[in-house]
Amino acid sequence: MTNIVEVSNLTKRYDGGFEALSSVDLSIEQGEIIALLGPNGAGKTTLISTICGITRSTSGEVKIGGHDNVTDFRAARALVGLVPQEINLEPFEKVINTVKFSRGLFGKAPNDAYLEKILRSLSLWDKKDSKVMMLSGGMKRRVLIAKALAHEPRILFLDEPTAGVDVELRKDMWDVVAKLKEDGVTIILTTHYIEEAEAIADRIGIIAKGEILLVEDKDHLMKRMGKKSLKVELAEPATEIPEELADYNLSLDAGNLVYTYDTTTDRTGITSLLGDLQKAGFRMTDLQTQQSSLEEIFVSLVADKEGVA
Amino acid sequence: MNFQAVKSIYIFEMARFFRTLMQSFISPVISTSLYFVVFGTAIGSRIQEVEGVGYGAFIVPGLIMLSVMTQATSNASFGIYFPKFIGTIYELLSAPVSFLEITIGYVGAAATKAMFIGLVILGTSFLFVDITIQHPIAMFAFLTLTCLSFSLLGFIIGIWAGNFEQLQLIPLLIITPLVFLGGSFYSVSMLPPVWQTITMFNPVVYLISGFRWSFFGTADVPIGLSLFAIALFTALCVGVIAWIFKTGWRIRQ
Numbered sequence: 001m002t003n004i005v006e007v008s009n010l011t012k013r014y015d016g017g018f019e020a021l022s023s024v025d026l027s028i029e030q031g032e033i034i035a036l037l038g039p040n041g042a043g044k045t046t047l048i049s050t051i052c053g054i055t056r057s058t059s060g061e062v063k064i065g066g067h068d069n070v071t072d073f074r075a076a077r078a079l080v081g082l083v084p085q086e087i088n089l090e091p092f093e094k095v096i097n098t099v100k101f102s103r104g105l106f107g108k109a110p111n112d113a114y115l116e117k118i119l120r121s122l123s124l125w126d127k128k129d130s131k132v133m134m135l136s137g138g139m140k141r142r143v144l145i146a147k148a149l150a151h152e153p154r155i156l157f158l159d160e161p162t163a164g165v166d167v168e169l170r171k172d173m174w175d176v177v178a179k180l181k182e183d184g185v186t187i188i189l190t191t192h193y194i195e196e197a198e199a200i201a202d203r204i205g206i207i208a209k210g211e212i213l214l215v216e217d218k219d220h221l222m223k224r225m226g227k228k229s230l231k232v233e234l235a236e237p238a239t240e241i242p243e244e245l246a247d248y249n250l251s252l253d254a255g256n257l258v259y260t261y262d263t264t265t266d267r268t269g270i271t272s273l274l275g276d277l278q279k280a281g282f283r284m285t286d287l288q289t290q291q292s293s294l295e296e297i298f299v300s301l302v303a304d305k306e307g308v309a
Numbered sequence: 310m311n312f313q314a315v316k317s318i319y320i321f322e323m324a325r326f327f328r329t330l331m332q333s334f335i336s337p338v339i340s341t342s343l344y345f346v347v348f349g350t351a352i353g354s355r356i357q358e359v360e361g362v363g364y365g366a367f368i369v370p371g372l373i374m375l376s377v378m379t380q381a382t383s384n385a386s387f388g389i390y391f392p393k394f395i396g397t398i399y400e401l402l403s404a405p406v407s408f409l410e411i412t413i414g415y416v417g418a419a420a421t422k423a424m425f426i427g428l429v430i431l432g433t434s435f436l437f438v439d440i441t442i443q444h445p446i447a448m449f450a451f452l453t454l455t456c457l458s459f460s461l462l463g464f465i466i467g468i469w470a471g472n473f474e475q476l477q478l479i480p481l482l483i484i485t486p487l488v489f490l491g492g493s494f495y496s497v498s499m500l501p502p503v504w505q506t507i508t509m510f511n512p513v514v515y516l517i518s519g520f521r522w523s524f525f526g527t528a529d530v531p532i533g534l535s536l537f538a539i540a541l542f543t544a545l546c547v548g549v550i551a552w553i554f555k556t557g558w559r560i561r562q
């Protein structure tokens with residue numbers, strides 16, 4: 001895999017002295033979907049803005065498709081489409097005209113057939129002659145995406161694309177993103193919704209306080225970080241953890257025993273636990289296993305970071 | 310050079326103008342007609358000829374300049390301030406365009422609008438007074454340069470302005486007085502000597518004088534000096550804009 005975006009040692013300090021990004025390194029592979037997760041004020045938008053050229057970096061380097069985003073900004077920016085977090089649109093202009101404007105701004109010759117395709121894929125074609133101000137919030141967000149795609153970018157940045165969007169539209173957007181990935185577009189999205197990252201991302205980056213805490217393959221991350229628990233339902237509820245089972249990592253949950261174990265070790269200890277339970281004379285009625293979600297992983301990582309700082 | 314981008318910005322900005330065509334067209338026509346009724350007919354009939362030209366005709370170049378300068382400034386300042394205000398500037402900043410393309414697009418559109426209004430006023434004035442334009446090419450050159458340079462000034466104001474009040478402030482407090490006191494409605498030679506000297510520090514005098522020369526062949530200051538003044542003013546504005554984009558002042562954090 002080649003890296004289409006290469007961020008090295010990127011620091012951004014605003015005039016007030018606030019350091020929004022501290023020596024960030026990030027490599028984005030061609031054709032992947034990477035989700036950047038982080039709490040409010042973590043630096044997600046600053047990172048995207050700095051890569052796209054809206055804010056200047058204090059130090060460090062960004063290369064897009066091998067082009068430096070400052071010294072060779074034309075080649076670098078031509079590859080990138082950006083969907084901003086805020087709905088920033090010219091209210092009095094028609095949808096089709098704002099999309100044409102975006103295409104031209106990126107130096108592309110008019111191509112009505114392509115724009116029609118984009119608008120149709122976003123269910124905006126009926127609205128092409130409507131003024132932007134007449135559209136609903138969700139529709140406006142689609143217009144932002146259409147504008148970002150108007151110049152056929154190879155990399156698409158989506159800054160919280162589904163914030164304040166209803167469930168149906170969110171699913172539609174995921175479909176659009178999946179379709180773009182099929183076409184080979186690299187997608188970087190920031191989100192608050194962990195389920196969104198879980199649903200569509202190939203890799204996940206977690207960012208907090210201007211630092212990237214980790215970037216990992218989603219499945220690998222969930223496997224590595226994921227603790228599993230085994231819930232043993234008992235015929236006769238237990239009031240305390242039996243002495244003979246004190247060596248196991250057990251806890252009580254409404255009279256049932258919960259065993260937490262690590263999936264990455266060779267021996268999970270399940271077999272011996274079940275054997276010992278039987279020996280101790282417990283009658284089991286049911287077994288349930290549960291894997292911790294990305295949300296729990298995320299919360300624990302960010303809490304660690306914020307606790308340290 | 311991203312010509313496609315220049316064209317896109319220009320077309321997008323002109324669309325704003327055409328959306329409000331009636332306002333753009335009617336307001337200069339009405340205000341010019343009012344000036345002619347008040348200054349040209351009511352007061353002008355009691356004023357002798359100025360430098361051999363009837364007063365009604367004499368004020369035509371000044372009237373055009375007054376409108377062109379204020380329109381160019383306000384169009385250009387609004388054109389770039391509005392994207393800042395509504396946030397669409399993100400697109401300009403993340404697009405593969407340099408300051409040159411952004412400036413040419415916005416200033417070009419603002420100058421075109423001002424030019425259009427200037428010509429509408431000129432057309433209207435033919436309804437009221439007899440005028441012959443002695444140096445039509447020079448007239449167009451002065452008109453174009455004035456539209457361009459004041460659009461550049463407006464562009465700077467639009468970038469500088471932090472709110473709508475500031476956007477109105479400079480045109481209202483500086484440009485309108487300078488134009489009124491710059492000989493729009495009188496010849497500088499009609500002033501007492503002290504005021505003549507003070508007036509020479511008003512840059513607008515040189516523009517109006519040059520423009521009037523292209524109509525009537527008479528001027529308050531030599532035509533070469535007028536050309537030099539407008540060239541200097543344009544260069545100054547271009548310099549400031551280049552600095553703004555180089556440093557990202559008020560645009561790029």
